[in-house]
Amino acid sequence: MARIIVLGAALGGLQTALLLAQDGHQVTVLERDPQPPPSDAEPAWSRWPRPGIAQLRQTHLPLARWLQLAEAHLPDLVREMTAAGAVRLNVLAPEPAFRGPPTAGDERFDTLAARRSLLESVATRVAEGAGIRIGRDTVCRGLRSSPGPRTSYGGASGDRVPLVTGVETEAGGATADLVVDCTGRRSQLPSWLRDIGVPCPVDESGRRGFTYYSQYFRSADGAMPTDRFPLVVEHGSLGLLRIPADHGTYSVCLIGRSDDRQLRRALRNERAWSAAVRLFPGADSWLDGQPVTDGIQIMAGLTDRKRPLYDSQRPLVAGLVAVGDAWAITTPTVGRGLAMSLQHSLLLRDALRQTGTAHPVELVTRFAEATRDGLGRIYEQTAAHTRHRLAEMDAHTAGIPYRNPDWSRAKALALLARRDTDALRAERAAAHLLPGAREALRAPALADAVTRLLPEVEQHMPPGPSRADLLKAIEG
Numbered sequence: 001m002a003r004i005i006v007l008g009a010a011l012g013g014l015q016t017a018l019l020l021a022q023d024g025h026q027v028t029v030l031e032r033d034p035q036p037p038p039s040d041a042e043p044a045w046s047r048w049p050r051p052g053i054a055q056l057r058q059t060h061l062p063l064a065r066w067l068q069l070a071e072a073h074l075p076d077l078v079r080e081m082t083a084a085g086a087v088r089l090n091v092l093a094p095e096p097a098f099r100g101p102p103t104a105g106d107e108r109f110d111t112l113a114a115r116r117s118l119l120e121s122v123a124t125r126v127a128e129g130a131g132i133r134i135g136r137d138t139v140c141r142g143l144r145s146s147p148g149p150r151t152s153y154g155g156a157s158g159d160r161v162p163l164v165t166g167v168e169t170e171a172g173g174a175t176a177d178l179v180v181d182c183t184g185r186r187s188q189l190p191s192w193l194r195d196i197g198v199p200c201p202v203d204e205s206g207r208r209g210f211t212y213y214s215q216y217f218r219s220a221d222g223a224m225p226t227d228r229f230p231l232v233v234e235h236g237s238l239g240l241l242r243i244p245a246d247h248g249t250y251s252v253c254l255i256g257r258s259d260d261r262q263l264r265r266a267l268r269n270e271r272a273w274s275a276a277v278r279l280f281p282g283a284d285s286w287l288d289g290q291p292v293t294d295g296i297q298i299m300a301g302l303t304d305r306k307r308p309l310y311d312s313q314r315p316l317v318a319g320l321v322a323v324g325d326a327w328a329i330t331t332p333t334v335g336r337g338l339a340m341s342l343q344h345s346l347l348l349r350d351a352l353r354q355t356g357t358a359h360p361v362e363l364v365t366r367f368a369e370a371t372r373d374g375l376g377r378i379y380e381q382t383a384a385h386t387r388h389r390l391a392e393m394d395a396h397t398a399g400i401p402y403r404n405p406d407w408s409r410a411k412a413l414a415l416l417a418r419r420d421t422d423a424l425r426a427e428r429a430a431a432h433l434l435p436g437a438r439e440a441l442r443a444p445a446l447a448d449a450v451t452r453l454l455p456e457v458e459q460h461m462p463p464g465p466s467r468a469d470l471l472k473a474i475e476g
């Protein structure tokens with residue numbers, strides 16, 4: 001069994017550590033932030049200093065796929081999260097288009113709704129309970145390496161792939177058979193690699209992104225507003241998320257383009273923010289709760305970025321892998337980060353089962369291939385969604401329609417899903433990355449129904465404010 005260092009003790013790193021420890025590996029987690037999470041939900045939310053997770057107090061909801069994977073592979077984690085107050089939420093149930101009762105199989109749309117701080121607090125407790133050592137206040141500053149084994153990659157027999165043999169921290173160094181970077185969206189991996197002479201991996205980032213303007217509330221009676229509500233509305237140049245969470249809390253989040261200066265100036269102001277939320281039909285009652293965040297929480301630059309550690313022919317480095325956001329971040333508007341991260345950890349676990357660490361080049365090659373096959377398409381599809389949505393927002397701001405055949409089909413499917421429960425199931429299954437969803441979308445009857453709606457899509461945007469109404473409300 002291998003000695004493994006996992007960098008980063010947030011959910012991604014802790015899930016990875018748990019999965020690898022279950023297989024008997026000796027896992028140590030190193031975390032830059034000093035404070036462990038309080039075990040109770042309220043202090044974890046209001047008093048836990050956690051600069052390492054910038055998005056801790058931002059709107060979060062894991063996909064249903066995350067819950068499926070977690071129940072199958074980390075059942076203790078799900079049980080403890082539920083016991084701590086995470087709410088089982090069926091993502092079909094609140095949708096206005098959903099006409100019940102639920103049918104057999106609808107439970108695959110369940111997920112766990114909770115503030116991210118609760119998920120973190122429980123994951124820490126479960127990891128420590130499993131005997132995983134978490135070294136806090138330990139900032140990784142770089143990598144230890146050796147020239148690595150000779151390989152015959154790309155036909156160039158005798159080439160060496162540099163081998164990472166451990167990490168350097170402010171407290172000294174540590175050696176490992178494998179280093180797993182789970183340091184998230186702000187991972188310093190490119191500069192660590194440069195320092196050991198490995199060319200910086202290509203950063204395939206989308207240049208533009210979204211900004212979240214969010215607030216969490218607590219309802220007076222501990223219940224959600226009872227009207228049906230779509231969890232996500234993408235309308236014109238603004239989007240709205242309404243996401244239930246634990247202990248009677250929920251979040252309301254406006255989404256704009258990061259380069260939309262008019263919104264950026266206005267939406268940090270609570271009056272303007274509330275006025276913009278009210279423009280979405282049915283959103284009024286969501287403002288009745290007691291705020292539990294300190295004003296509007298803003299996070300900008302939310303986009304897609306991927307860092308492959310494998311060029312077209314061979315791995316850039318062995319003894320090191322990047323998992324979750326350290327490998328690829330996706331725009332949070334589609335909520336895929338936690339599900340992709342857990343799936344990625346499982347791919348690593350399986351690659352380790354098949355190859356072990358005795359053959360480090362084979363291990364990273366196998367993992368890179370599994371990543372490409374298992375998550376590459378999801379990443380590309382998410383990045384395409386971001387590009388289309390940003391273009392649609394631009395067009396709406398300029399007062400012109402955005403026309404693109406792929407986007408029109410996606411919009412026609414969304415329109416159908418607002419009218420028909422089975423189409424809603426198919427559309428949500430794809431959005432939640434559920435197995436079999438792609439095949440369901442290709443079913444001829446559904447594909448024909450989508451095609452028939454294409455002429456209508458321009459006239460049937462989800463309900464929301466026009467640009468003129470929006471500017472009047474937030475600037476008034």
Ligand SMILES: Cc1cc2nc3c(=O)[nH]c(=O)nc-3n(C[C@H](O)[C@H](O)[C@H](O)COP(=O)(O)OP(=O)(O)OC[C@H]3O[C@@H](n4cnc5c(N)ncnc54)[C@H](O)[C@@H]3O)c2cc1C
Binds near residue numbers: 008141188
């Ligand atoms: C605004 C926003 C909203 C989101 N909403 C959703 C959602 O609804 N659903 C969803 O599934 N996903 C969502 N995501 C994505 C999700 O937050 C990420 O996918 C997830 O946080 C990845 O977890 P992680 O553990 O890989 O990284 P992170 O959560 O970023 O954690 C990184 C960890 O590494 C530590 N660290 C950093 N540098 C070092 C270092 N040098 N040495 C040691 N430790 C270090 C940090 O302190 C931290 O603990 C959202 C993201 C954002 C930004």
